[in-house]
Amino acid sequence: GENVEQHPSTLSVQEGDSAVIKCTYSDSASNYFPWYKQELGKGPQLIIDIRSNVGEKKDQRIAVTLNKTAKHFSLHITETQPEDSAVYFCAAVNQAGTALIFGKGTTLSVSS
Amino acid sequence: EAQVTQNPRYLITVTGKKLTVTCSQNMNHEYMSWYRQDPGLGLRQIYYSMNVEVTDKGDVPEGYKVSRKEKRNFPLILESPSPNQTSLYFCASSYLVQGDNEQFFGPGTRLTVL
Numbered sequence: 628g629e630n631v632e633q634h635p636s637t638l639s640v641q642e643g644d645s646a647v648i649k650c651t652y653s654d655s656a657s658n659y660f661p662w663y664k665q666e667l668g669k670g671p672q673l674i675i676d677i678r679s680n681v682g683e684k685k686d687q688r689i690a691v692t693l694n695k696t697a698k699h700f701s702l703h704i705t706e707t708q709p710e711d712s713a714v715y716f717c718a719a720v721n722q723a724g725t726a727l728i729f730g731k732g733t734t735l736s737v738s739s
Numbered sequence: 740e741a742q743v744t745q746n747p748r749y750l751i752t753v754t755g756k757k758l759t760v761t762c763s764q765n766m767n768h769e770y771m772s773w774y775r776q777d778p779g780l781g782l783r784q785i786y787y788s789m790n791v792e793v794t795d796k797g798d799v800p801e802g803y804k805v806s807r808k809e810k811r812n813f814p815l816i817l818e819s820p821s822p823n824q825t826s827l828y829f830c831a832s833s834y835l836v837q838g839d840n841e842q843f844f845g846p847g848t849r850l851t852v853l
Contacts, residue, residue, distance in 0.1 A: 628798075633781075661841070670743075670829050670844030671782070716781060725789070726772070726797055727842065731781040 629654040629721045633730025640707050642739045650717035650730050651699040659720040660693060660700045661727065666713045674715075675702070707737045741766045743845035745830050751851045752820055760815045760848050762830030770833045771813040772797070772842070773805065775826040782829065788813055820852045 630653040640646050652660075658679040663671035677684045677691045677700065684691050688707075693700040704711055714734050718727040743764045752758055764771065772787040774797075784797030788807040802824055804816040813832075817824060827849050831842040 659840075663844075668846075670831075670846050672844065673841045676841070725787060725795070726784045727782075729774075729782040731779060 629657060629719055629728040631717060631719050631728050631730045633717050633733060635733060636731065637734045637736070639736045639738065642707060642709060642737055644707055646704045646707050646711070646735055646737075648702045648715055648717065648733045648735075649699060650701070650719075651697075652719040652728075653698070654719070654722055655695075655698060656722045657719040660691070661718050662689075662691060662702050663716045663718065663729075664713045665716065665732075671716060704735075707735075709737050709739050711735060712737045741843070743830055743832055743843050745828075745845040745848050747848060748846065749849050751853065753853050754821055755819050758817050758820060758850075760817075760828060760830075760850070762813045762815065762845060763811050764813075764830075764832040764843070765811065766832065766834070766843065767810065768832035768834050768843075769810075770835065770842075771807065772831045773803070773813070773815050774829045774831065775799065776829060776847075777826050785815070785828075820850075822852050824850065825852045826850060 633650045661676035664674045665671040675691050677693050688705045690703040714732045716732050717730045746761045773785040774782040776782050783799045786805040788794045830845040833842045
């Protein structure tokens with residue numbers, strides 16, 4: 628079945644710097660790759676997603692890139708702010724389309 | 740307000756005492772799912788449902804039951820909880836029955852089994 632690896636597990640940056648989180652997936656049939664942000668004490672919330680027919684997608688300070696050949700996708704956050712501090716999860720839909728398979732998460736800390 | 744609600748938010752219980760965690764969504768979503776979140780393991784799917792009376796196992800279903808008698812509700816049942824079920828549980832729902840669309844998560848239920 629699908630397996631998603633996420634790196635790094637923790638990431639500390641200074642306010643204003645960029646942050647990059649990388650994920651690889653195993654099932655070449657996967658076609659949907661969302662990113663979720665989880666703030667302390669809350670459930671995960673979708674921040675951006677990308678489908679396999681697109682190589683890059685951007686939404687203000689957040690961008691996601693997808694390399695289907697290499698089976699990896701990345702989250703890029705520019706001009707980081709303290710409120711970006713959270714746990715970020717990447718995910719890929721399984722082949723049956725019945726579930727999201729999540730990476731283990733990245734704890735991002737943005738210090739001012 | 741469109742949301743997924745879970746109850747209770749916190750629960751401490753003892754081994755073997757049956758419990759139910761409720762989940763309800765007000766968005767008329769077809770698909771609902773339960774996940775558990777453990778440190779270093781991320782989110783793992785327990786069970787999912789594509790519609791009323793249609794449920795199926797996820798990756799870690801052992802020790803859990805679910806039911807989907809109404810579209811809006813998807814309770815998680817632990818018939819005989821054990822300490823290894825101590826975890827943070829999330830319910831999620833989405834509009835489409837496929838997994839390739841946004842899932843909306845509830846606030847979580849932190850369960851401790853002594």
